Amino acid sequence: MVELYNVGSSSNGADRTKAREAWTAFWQEPGQALCLAGAPDIQQKLTQHWSSFAVSLSPGARVLDLGCGAGAVARSLLSTRNDVQITGIDYAKIPLVMHERVELFADTAMEALPFADGGFAAVVSQFGFEYGQRSRAAAEMARMLSPGAMFSFLIHHADSSIVAANRSRSDALGAFLGPKMRAAFCEGDAAALSALMSALSRVYSHDTLVMEIARSLPLRVGRPQRERIAIWSAIEEALAPERCIAEALQACCVRPAEIDLLLAPLRAVCNVKPPSILREPNEKAVAWIVEGVRIS
Numbered sequence: 001m002v003e004l005y006n007v008g009s010s011s012n013g014a015d016r017t018k019a020r021e022a023w024t025a026f027w028q029e030p031g032q033a034l035c036l037a038g039a040p041d042i043q044q045k046l047t048q049h050w051s052s053f054a055v056s057l058s059p060g061a062r063v064l065d066l067g068c069g070a071g072a073v074a075r076s077l078l079s080t081r082n083d084v085q086i087t088g089i090d091y092a093k094i095p096l097v098m099h100e101r102v103e104l105f106a107d108t109a110m111e112a113l114p115f116a117d118g119g120f121a122a123v124v125s126q127f128g129f130e131y132g133q134r135s136r137a138a139a140e141m142a143r144m145l146s147p148g149a150m151f152s153f154l155i156h157h158a159d160s161s162i163v164a165a166n167r168s169r170s171d172a173l174g175a176f177l178g179p180k181m182r183a184a185f186c187e188g189d190a191a192a193l194s195a196l197m198s199a200l201s202r203v204y205s206h207d208t209l210v211m212e213i214a215r216s217l218p219l220r221v222g223r224p225q226r227e228r229i230a231i232w233s234a235i236e237e238a239l240a241p242e243r244c245i246a247e248a249l250q251a252c253c254v255r256p257a258e259i260d261l262l263l264a265p266l267r268a269v270c271n272v273k274p275p276s277i278l279r280e281p282n283e284k285a286v287a288w289i290v291e292g293v294r295i296s
Contacts, residue, residue: 062119063121069090070094086099139269142269158256166246172207172209180196270294276288
């Protein structure tokens, strides 16, 4: 996961800085070594995909991981093939110590890679490529690959449970951080705050963050106004990274009707296989599998 600004958007420097800070905060949280640590069935499917891909790599292959995060893909590849050399890049300021066979480049955009032409035998990405400026990222990827080299991308499928859970959290954050809730709390209107929080709790009763807020925020509505405003500002600041990431995923996940648009820049520089879908044991979609080889 990297850029948080989608292809065709008019992102500016401030947007990119906000995105980088959001992902930097995410990867520094304890327990984020696996992005899907709370979904073992999905994580197992992802690991199986990369283990299978690793088998196809040539001995000592040099592999580039776009949007490497905390290194979930690298660990899966190395668990199957400890002879490969992996270079990971991420737009966030990720920790630079991961594995002795992984070279990391933090604060690095996939659209401007600091590597010589044709130096990689494969490029991989798990929930990363879709966040970038795809035409530029595809061109850079092709430049990095030697002729005939492979790539394998897992792309967020819009119908996945990952996206559904993210959408629910994004909606909950949007509802909580709206102007009515802010006004009720900052103005010390306990009755209005209670009514708003009760409505929010009914809709998002499954969301642990919402339930914690519903429990704790009313206890502070009686504080002096200056303190209430400071509390609200601190809450907004604390939730900003998660909201940024959640909104980006909603913008960047790919629906069936959009898959050809995502593939177009890749098809310009690679021979791309027909996309397939990685599925959970219950057959629910997890990710698009997009693979191919560099045009010779």
